Amino acid sequence: MVHWSVTRIVALVVTCVGILGGATALASAAHAAEDQPAGLVQGFLRDLAGNPVPGVDVTATDTAGFSGIGTSDEAGRWEVKVPGAGTYTVELDEETLPDGVAAPTKNPIDNVVVTGSTRTVLFTLGERERTLTSKWDQAAQLSVEGLRFGLIIALAAVGLSLIYGTTGLTNFAHGEIITFGAVITWWLNVTLGIPFILAAILGVVLSGAFGFVNDQALWKPLRKRQTGLIAMMIVSIGLALALQNIFLIFFGGASRPFGAFETQAGIEMGPVSLTPKDMAAMTIAAIVLTLAGLALLKTRFGKATRAVSDNPALAASSGIDVERVILVVWVVGAALAGLGGILQGLTQQVFPLLGAQSLLLIFAAVTLGGLGTAFGALVGSILVGLFINLSTLIPGMTPELKNVGALLLLIVVLMVRPQGILGRRSRVG
Amino acid sequence: MDWGFIFTASVSYALGALTVAYCLAAIGLNLQFGYTGLLNFGQAAFLASAGYGMAVMVTTFELSFWVGITVGLLATLALALLLGLPTLRLRADYLAIVTIAAAEVVRLVVRSVKFKETLGGSDGLQQFANRFYELSPLSDGFGINFGPFLFSNQELWVMIVGWSLVALFSLITFLLARSPWGRILKGIREDEDAVRSLGKNVYWYKMQALMLGAMMAGFGGFIIGIFFNAVSPDIYATALTFAIYTILILGGAARVAGPILGAILFGFLFQFVNVTLSEAVNADYITFLDSSQTAQIRLVLVGAGLMLLMIYRPQGILGDRREIALDAR
Amino acid sequence: MPADSADTTDAADTTVAVGETTSRKEVATAALADVAREPGAAKPDPVLVADGIVRRFGGLTAVNVDHVEVQRGAITALIGPNGAGKTTFFNLLTGFDKPDDGTWSFNERPLNGVPPFRVARMGMVRTFQLTKVLSKLTVIENMRLGATGQRGERLFFGLIPPLWRSQERDITARADDLLARFNLDSKRAEFAGSLSGGQRKLLEMARALMVEPELVMLDEPMAGVNPALTQSLLGHVKDLREQGMTVLFVEHDMDMVRDISDWVIVMAQGAVIAEGPPLEVMSDQRVIDAYLGAHHDLSLAEVAAEEGIDAPELLGTHDSTPSPKDAS
Missing domain, CATH: 2.60.40.10 (Immunoglobulins)
Incomplete structure (x- = not known):
């Protein structure tokens, strides 16, 4: 049992390193080309x-x-x-x-x-x-940007929330799945020269595979050992720290753009200006989120997932294969997070702390919506996106402090309504 | 490869000022997490508030060092109170998220351009600890040799004060852990509703543990600031909090000596990996890494170490598996 | 029976041997003799009074109690089918949950918004359905934790052992007495987590007594208890009354209810539907309906009509299963 798990963890790390292995070659090539300035x-x-x-x-x-x-x-x-x-x-x-x-x-x-x-x-x-544009025009532009950001982080938030709902794990390494999606797509696209769209599709698939490895190599054995939730939370922190630095080693600290759609002119629509890639990112995120929501509501599997979230023991006793549900949730959740990373890399750039930097905002979104409810995560994400952008309209609020506002909002909401906006109050005793 | 140098460098680090600071922070975390079960993921913020409280008073407002220490402590206690008020009513996982968020808020605010005049922005603040070094009874000079180990007079003075604080706080932890007060903390760690049903004000005890632990961590923040004679915001990132967790779990949570053993061992291993890798890179034994990447390798190892400890030995070296708050659901 | 030998060890106490009919029982029976057999009946000397307590979870009304009084010095049972809202009502009374509406008082002191620890200090101490022993503390430490007003529980006093040592000795002596009475003295130094289910129930009850309560509220004291321990547990509950305490307990085991309670309050679908002495209540048609109703929709609807509650609401309320809306 013990050795089995060690093997699996080693396998997880090796897989990570292996998938990223190609990036090393590239990183050193880049260094050589630039004559490595200090x-x-x-x-x-x-x-x-x-x-x-x-x-x-x-x-x-x-x-x-x-x-x-x-x-x-x-x-x-x-x-x-x-x-x-x-x-x-x-x-x-x-x-x-x-x-x-x-x-x-x-x-x-x-x-x-x-x-x-x-x-x-x-x-x-x-x-x-x-300063010449009116407050209203600014608000319109900021709202659209906030919506864009909200939709993108919602992709990751839904997965985080479903994993929490089905396994109880607060996964602090979820940000690294986001980064994984962006970095692996960048590697396929820029290093291997695969066209961006194809690279992105492969990136999503590989992110799903990464989720599979995460669950099978690490979390499933831990669940089998009946590791406590707090212990698992701390394990996820260790994993996040390790992965973040593995990305840094292979990718380097720089921000890099994908090989396509790097720069685009904005298209003016009334007071709002958006680049086509932003619009594409928003549309893709919205469609995928809708599909995910429909799948949760309508399909047999979605119902099984919600049943497991509600009461794993009851779900198991009514014939649902809980472990299988959890595995699928991991794969789909990771694929969604990976897609989120790719879209974020597209609208900004790719860098190794991409996911880690949005993780807290995603937690804020998930918590605002109510931990463990997928729809709450979606609503929470959009609220967070809108809030951080619109808060810059407040006099004295500089953009560098906009995340501070969102995190303070999180704290305030938890004071007033600890179960989140859509969550249910639980019973004592 | 000079193994003698690698070894002495690692041991020096393991006994040096930074290890002391980490140790103080871990003693504080032990009260909060080890004994009370509070999942405080914002410990870095308490080190920051103490360090910055001191630095702002001395460097920005040009007040005395002692005002700096006082304000630093008050700032830490106030931050603990402010953080505790909303979060100590919450479930463990919410508490974790909120404290980590609050720590990030603190870091973003101190590094912001907006408050650069007062807090120094991303460059931080410098030169506030001179008074501390003036108090040193050690003569000026190049430091003192202990066998192969060489410490500067300045670091030695920081170490003397720091390890004395470690001894004091360990004694306090020892006494409290055996008192009825400590019994309530352990009860809260097990099941706070049960403790509530026995007429104890659980919220207040959690607050006391949080504040006392924050204060101890604050002294760690002073030590870091004094040792560098500088504070800068990015020292206080979440990675610092997680290093402190690794130290505590390595040594053994809910054990008085856990943080001390954990900090020394962690410091040794951390520096050992660092120096060994640097030496290997410089000597061209390792060619696929450059020297800046060794820092990242260290953090990969900290992360992997934390995972493996948590999975295979959550009680650490000294702990009793039956007695830690890790199987809570 | 080991319990009997335990009882003889403290003969100086007012304790009487298990199963004996006693003066206190007679006093309680007499006091309740003239009380009306109807929901919300007024008692001659109520220690706990609740009015208009309503608690909703989403769209479901879990508790909707118009008026209820608990007689001082008596053993009152709170019974009802699964999902009747008994545990929720317990949580509301002890401050562990907050009602949407209603007022309640203990010894005429209002309890609205009073936090659980203060409720306990006022003399109203509860146990839990799922036993909450502190499993990584030893049995004796569990007991000591129950004592109130400990000097060493203050941070600065805790630092200086001489300030609390003598009090700790007294507390330990009291705890050892109780442990002996509850036959747990042999387990004194063991981790509470190593105890059996029944021993945990005993420990939890003994620990509650360390608070020196006036009203002891036991949430399913018999659940999961080895039959060999049942008699001794029953004896301990009766014992509480003999020592002048009031007991309110939730129970499913009708034999136990009949055996030890002076008065029974029946809840169904969140409301109090009947009250009376055990034998009378158990032959009450509404009570039989409420219990059978859990399996017969028709009679349940009749109960609902009688009590003026919406039938769908009744069907939805369950304690341990998720609400149908979410489980879909």
């Missing part, structure tokens, strides 16, 4: 509508007298190689900005600390124009 300061310049701004010079200097310059390319990306770890000042040459794009609100940016790997510096362009 550090890299980089960033993206986009105007208000999200269009890249090319041909702008950016310089990085340090107090020791180093000065380097970079120019933004067609994708708006610029980079400056720096000699090593240290603190730099990064300045954008406002003279080189095209007409109609206002100077960044903060320029130069001081105290950019580089610690060996790549450091991303972002200039916010066109703040002057932004």
Whole structure:
């Protein structure tokens, strides 16, 4: 029994490493191509509508007298190689900005600390124009972006919620399934050169397989051993920490875009501007969520899943194969999370902490909706998405603090209604 | 590969200032999680609030070091109270989520540009602990040799104060664990409704455990800040909390000596892996990694270690399996 | 019987041997003799009074009690078919759950919004249907935990053993007495988790007595108890009355109810449908209907019509199974 489980855990880790193995080759190739500068300061310049701004010079200097310059390319990306770890000042040459794009609100940016790997510096362009748009227009744009984010995290939230519902596990490694989906798709797409759409489909399938391995190699044996839920929660934390750093080792710390749809011009619809890939991401997420919801409501399997969530012992005694339900929930939940990662990578970029960074917001969403209810997770996700975006309209609320608002909302809701918005109160005794 | 160097470097780290700080945080967590069963995943925030409380007073407001210590402690207690009020009524898993969220809120706020004037943004704050080093009775110089181990005078002073605090807090834990007060905590860990039905104010006891544990962790936050003479927000990420959990579980939860043994062993292994990998990379024994990746390898090992401990030896080295809060459903 | 030998050890107490009819029983019987045999009947000396208690779970009304009184110094049984809302009612009375509506008082002190620990300190202590012994504490530590007003339970006092040692000795002596009475003295140093189901019930009851309660509320004290222990448990419950305590207990075992209770309150579908002495209540047609009704929809509907409750609501309320809406 004990040895069996060790083998399985080793198998899980080996599978992870194996699937990611290809990425190593790529990471080292990338390093070689760039002649491995000791550090890299980089960033993206986009105007208000999200269009890249090319041909702008950016310089990085340090107090020791180093000065380097970079120019933004067609994708708006610029980079400056720096000699090593240290603190730099990064300045954008406002003279080189095209007409109609206002100077960044903060320029130069001081105290950019580089610690060996790549450091991303972002200039916010066109703040002057932004203040000209009305609050209502801003609210409309922010709502749509919030909806987009909400729909994408809902993909992961539904899986997290179903896993919690059927097994009681609060899975802190769920963020790493999201990252897995994004990273593996990036590897298939960019390293192997598989067309993005195909790579994304394969990415979803592999994420499902990753969920399968997770359950069969780790969680199922733990359930068999009757490991307590708190112990399992801590195991999931260990897994998250290990996976996160495995991703970092193989993928590197940088953010990288997929090989397709990297930059797109926004399409104006009234006050709202959205890129086609954003629209595609929202549509895909909405369709998949609807299908998942219908499957839960209408199919035999969906009913079995809800029965297991409600009362595993009762479900088992009425002839439902609980372990099979849990396995399918893991596979489907992981595939959904992987899809979420791919869509998030598409609308932003791929980086190894992609999932870890949204995990808390997903927890907030799931908890707001009521732990263990799939529909609550969906509602909670959209609320969180809307809330974090719209909260930036509040005077004094800066975008960097928007997640703080969502997390505080989580705490407040739990004070008022601990069972979440759609959850049921449970009985004592 | 210089195994002698690797060994002495690992032992020095295992007894050094950072290990002391981790140990203090683990002693606090032991009260909260080990004895009371509170799944506090926000321990990093208590280290941060103490460190930042001190740093802000001294560096930003140019007040004395002792004001800094006082404010740091008050900030930690206030944060514990603030965190505890809404969460201690919740189920264990909710408590975990909320505390981890609150810790992240603290980190995001201290690193924000908005409060950079006061809190220093992502660069943090520096140079607030000079007064502490002035108090050192050790003469100036290059430090003291203990056989092959060399500590700077500064670190030695931090270690003396730090290990004294460890001894004091361990004594407090020892006394409390055997008192009727500790009995209530253990009862809460088992089944808080039962304790409630016997007329104990469970909520208040949980709050006391949370605050006392937070205060002890706060001293860990002081030690880290003083040792670096700097605080910076990203030290206090969730990985810190999980390292503290690993220490506690490694040594043995609900055991007075658990955090001490856990911290020393963890410190040794952590540094051993680190130095060995760096040496191997530098000596070209390992060519597929660069030196910056060794830090990540260490964290992979911490994560895997935490998993394996939890699965195969949840009671750690010193613990009694019958007596820990891990089979709760 | 081991229980008898245990009883003889504390002869100084007012304790009387198991199964004997006693003065306190006569007092209780006499006091209740003239009480009306109807739901919500007024008692001559009520210790606990509840009014208009309503608790809904979603659309289901689990508890809807108009008025009920519990007589001081008597043993009152709360019976009813599965899903009648007995445990929920217990939870509401002791503060473990909050009603949507209603008021209730203990010794004329209102209990609305009073947290469970304070209810216990006022002298109203409960046990649980699923026994809640603290399995990783020893039996004696479980007992000591029950004592109230311990100096060492305060943080700073706890740090200094001399401040609480003497009190701890007294508490331990009292705990050992109770353990001996409940025949658990041989298990004193063992982890409570190692006890059998019946011993856990005994420990939980003994621990509740450490609080020195006025009203003891036992939620299914006989559930899962080895028949060999039943008699001794029954004896202990009667014993409580002999020591001047009031007992309110939930039970399914009708033999036990008939044997020890002075008064019976019957709940069905969340409401009190009948009250009276055990023998009278058990021959009451409404009670028989309520019990049989669980298997006969027609008579259940009749009960519902009589009590003015919607029949569908009755059918939906169950204690341990999920509500049909969710289980679909």
